[in-house]
Every structure is written in structure tokens, then in C-alpha cells.
Amino acid sequence: MLSASQISFERYFAPVFQPVSFDLEAGRLLLITGANGCGKTTLIRVLAGILHPTSGKLENRAHGMAYVGHYLAIKDDLSVIENLRFMRDFIGTSARDVDDVIGEVGLGRVAEQLARTLSAGQRKRCALARLLLTENELWLLDEPYSNLDQEGVELVDSMLNRHLEDGGGCILATHGAHRPAWRGTHDFHLVSGAAA
Amino acid sequence: MNPEYTAGSLSGAFAALVRRDLLLAFRRRTELLFPVIFLLVVISLFPLGIGPSPQLLARIAPGVIWIAALLATVISLDALFRSDFEDGTLEQFVISGHPLTLIALAKIATHWLVAGLPIVLLSPLLALWMNLPLESLSVMVVTLALGTPILSLIGSIGVGLTISLKRGGQLLSLLVFPLYVPILIIATAAVMAASDGLPYVQFLGLLTAGLITSVTLAPFAAAAALKISLS
Numbered sequence: 443m444l445s446a447s448q449i450s451f452e453r454y455f456a457p458v459f460q461p462v463s464f465d466l467e468a469g470r471l472l473l474i475t476g477a478n479g480c481g482k483t484t485l486i487r488v489l490a491g492i493l494h495p496t497s498g499k500l501e502n503r504a505h506g507m508a509y510v511g512h513y514l515a516i517k518d519d520l521s522v523i524e525n526l527r528f529m530r531d532f533i534g535t536s537a538r539d540v541d542d543v544i545g546e547v548g549l550g551r552v553a554e555q556l557a558r559t560l561s562a563g564q565r566k567r568c569a570l571a572r573l574l575l576t577e578n579e580l581w582l583l584d585e586p587y588s589n590l591d592q593e594g595v596e597l598v599d600s601m602l603n604r605h606l607e608d609g610g611g612c613i614l615a616t617h618g619a620h621r622p623a624w625r626g627t628h629d630f631h632l633v634s635g636a637a638a
Numbered sequence: 639m640n641p642e643y644t645a646g647s648l649s650g651a652f653a654a655l656v657r658r659d660l661l662l663a664f665r666r667r668t669e670l671l672f673p674v675i676f677l678l679v680v681i682s683l684f685p686l687g688i689g690p691s692p693q694l695l696a697r698i699a700p701g702v703i704w705i706a707a708l709l710a711t712v713i714s715l716d717a718l719f720r721s722d723f724e725d726g727t728l729e730q731f732v733i734s735g736h737p738l739t740l741i742a743l744a745k746i747a748t749h750w751l752v753a754g755l756p757i758v759l760l761s762p763l764l765a766l767w768m769n770l771p772l773e774s775l776s777v778m779v780v781t782l783a784l785g786t787p788i789l790s791l792i793g794s795i796g797v798g799l800t801i802s803l804k805r806g807g808q809l810l811s812l813l814v815f816p817l818y819v820p821i822l823i824i825a826t827a828a829v830m831a832a833s834d835g836l837p838y839v840q841f842l843g844l845l846t847a848g849l850i851t852s853v854t855l856a857p858f859a860a861a862a863a864l865k866i867s868l869s
Contacts, residue, residue, distance in 0.1 A: 487729075490729070490732075490733050491732065492729050492732050492733065492869070493868075493869050507733055508733075509729065509730070509733050511726060513729065514725070514726060515725055515726040515727040515729065515730045517662060517721075519662055519665040519666060520658070520662065524658075524661070528654055528657075528658045529730070531650060531653075531654035531657075532650075532651045532654045532655060533646055533651070533734055534646020534650040534651055535646045
């Protein structure tokens with residue numbers, strides 16, 4: 443689905459992380475762990491195609507890609523439902539009913555509220571709802587558990603399990619407080635700096 | 639992005655983006671009104687500052703209205719991409735697989751609808767305030783209708799380049815004002831020629847050519863600038 447060979451990324455001529463190679467197949471979860479500042483977010487952004495790798499080869503064969511990062515891409519002046527409706531119309535591939543998705547992530551009660559009134563955890567749920575909204579084979583999740591309560595963490599895990607059972611793939615970066623339980627998990631420990 | 643993967647329809651994405659930006663502009667009405675009020679205040683200060691001599695006001699009217707329009711546009715430009723850049727929406731646009739050029743064009747079009755069109759609609763009133771003769775009033779409106787989209791288009795390149803800077807707005811004005819000079823010269827020349835009873839169609843032709851050129855090229859440049867700013 444996504445394969446990387448010897449990917450590296452330099453910022454101000456200094457490599458951010460040691461070269462990365464992997465091959466992600468359908469139904470697999472690649473769990474990127476590492477200390478704060480080791481380049482997890484940068485790596486995910488490279489994999490998403492927002493940044494271009496300095497060297498190495500990245501091959502993306504996925505049908506559709508969804509990314510939830512630190513910036514949640516939620517407009518404060520739109521309601522939850524308007525935010526999601528826009529994303530659905532914008533992406534435009536076969537989409538699910540927005541109300542169903544909102545119910546699924548537990549935002550039914552606040553669907554009509556402006557996003558500026560939501561808590562950090564609710565905003566995160568709203569961003570995660572995008573994953574369910576359109577069909578995306580590959581999920582790129584950067585710290586999806588941050589700001590979420592116990593119920594929210596379980597929600598992410600169940601969304602993830604269903605996605606992987608359906609033959610999707612996922613790359614998830616976390617600093618490691620919670621790790622999803624999925625039998626097809628590859629661990630990848632990211633190390634900052636140049637190749638050893 | 640997978641090169642073989644095709645995202646949803648482009649026209650659907652374009653329409654969704656324009657609709658969302660108009661809705662956002664409506665929700666932030668005060669921001670929307672600020673450039674217009676600024677324009678009205680600047681223009682109404684001129685008779686106070688230089689005296690209400692009708693001939694003098696009519697003489698400087700084209701330049702004053704156009705310079706005020708430039709300033710009002712630059713004030714509103716920074717909002718063009720900033721909120722999308724800061725809240726991560728721009729990243730989502732890149733990942734969506736839709737061409738960034740089209741996204742930039744949709745955002746520029748909305749910017750003009752929100753910031754440029756009110757100037758065009760207000761301009762007859764402004765021209766009357768400045769005692770511009772009626773025969774050149776229509777030319778004034780036409781130059782603004784042709785010229786303000788160019789301001790949005792050229793400005794979008796500057797915004798794309800300065801968006802990642804904390805206080806990019808100040809640099810932005812330095813960057814785009816020199817590029818606005820030709821438009822200012824051509825547009826005011828057209829109105830002055832009309833006031834003097836001289837032919838002015840050639841100036842409108844030049845403005846139209848400028849509009850066509852910038853519509854064709856500026857979205858590409860803005861998209862390239864945004865890509866640089868994202869990395």
C-alpha cells in the first residue's frame with residue numbers, strides 16, 4: 443500500500459531522523475514510536491506528501507489517504523456538521539451520511555454548535571470523524587490519542603480495528619502512553635539524527 | 639499521493655470551497671466590513687484635508703479612489719490563506735489530491751467576491767463624493783471591475799510566499815505594492831482620459847489583457863508559493 447526505502451528528510455541541512463524503510467501492506471498497522479522531538483510528525487508529513495523527502499523513494503499505491511495531525515483543520519466559525527459536510531463535498535469520493543458519522547464519534551449532542559465552543563477532546567473527535575466520512579485506504583494518524591478521554595481512546599481503537607479488518611492500512615505515530623492492540627502491528631522505533 | 643488514484647470531482651471541490659469561504663466570510667462580518675469602511679474613511683478624508691474645491695477633487699478623484707482601493711485590498715489580502723494555513727486545512731487540501739492551483743483559484747475568486755466586489759459596487763458613490771464628472775464615472779467603475787480581480791490574483795502570490803512568517807502582513811505590502819503600480823497607472827490613465835474627453839478604450843484593453851494574464855498565471859504561482867511555505 444505504501445512503501446518507503448531509505449527515506450530521509452533534512453531541515454537546514456541536518457537530517458531530522460535516521461533513514462526509514464518499510465513496506466506497509468493491507469490490514470497492517472505501522473506503529474511509529476519514539477521520544478519527543480525525534481521526528482515522528484515530520485516523518486508522517488513526509489509520508490503524507492506534504493513534505494518532500496530529501497533522499498529515498500516513497501511509493502504510494504493506496505486508494506485515498508486520510509491524515510489527522512496536530513492541526514485539526516477545523517473551522518471555529520463553522521458548526522461540527524458544517525465542517526464535516528464541507529470536507530465530504532470537497533473530497534467528493536463516495537461518502538457516508540454526515541449525521542451517522544457524527545453519532546459514531548459521539549458528537550451527536552453538539553453537532554449544531556460552532557466548533558469554537560468545543561473542548562479539545564471534542565475537536566479531536568471531530569477531526570477523527572473525517573476518517574470515517576470518505577473511503578480512504580490509508581490512514582496517517584499523528585498522536586490520535588492526545589486530548590481524548592478513556593472512551594475516546596477506545597473509540598479510536600475500535601475505528602482502527604474495523605478499518606484494518608476491512609483491509610485498510612494505517613500508520614500511527616505515538617509517544618507511547620497507549621498502544622493500539624492489533625495483531626498485525628509492526629513496531630517502528632524512530633531515532634533522530636543522521637544515520638549511525 | 640498515489641499517482642493512479644483519482645480524487646472526487648474538481649467542480650464539486652471548487653464549489654464546496656467557494657461556498658464554505660462565503661459562509662465563513664458571512665460569519666466574520668466585522669472582518670468583512672473593515673476594508674470597506676477603511677475605503678470610505680480614506681476617501682472622505684481627502685476633501686477635509688485638501689479643501690472642498692470641486693475642480694481639484696475631480697482632478698485627483700481617479701488616483702485617490704484607486705489608491706484607496708489598493709490599500710483596502712492589501713488590508714484584506716492576509717486573510718486569503720492565513721486561517722487555512724494555521725489550522726491545518728491547507729495540509730488537508732494538499733493530501734486531498736486536488737490540484738492546489740484550482741484550490742488557490744477558488745480562494746482568490748472568493749476573496750474578490752468578498753473584498754473586491756464591494757469596492758466596485760461602492761465606486762459610483764465614491765466617485766460622486768469626489769465630484770467626478772458623470773461621463774467618466776462609468777469608466778471608473780469598469781476599471782475597478784477589471785482591476786480589482788488583478789489585485790486579488792497578484793496579491794495571492796505574495797500571500798502564499800509570506801504566509802509562514804509570523805508577521806508576514808508587513809512584508810506582504812512591500813512585496814505587492816510595486817506589482818500593483820502598472821495597474822494603478824493604466825486604470826487612472828483611463829479615467830483621466832475619459833474626463834478629458836480623450837479615447838480611453840486602449841487602457842481598458844490593457845487592463846483586460848492584464849486580467850487574462852493574471853487569471854491564467856497567478857493561481858499557478860500562488861500554488862507554488864503555498865507549497866514552499868508548507869515545507
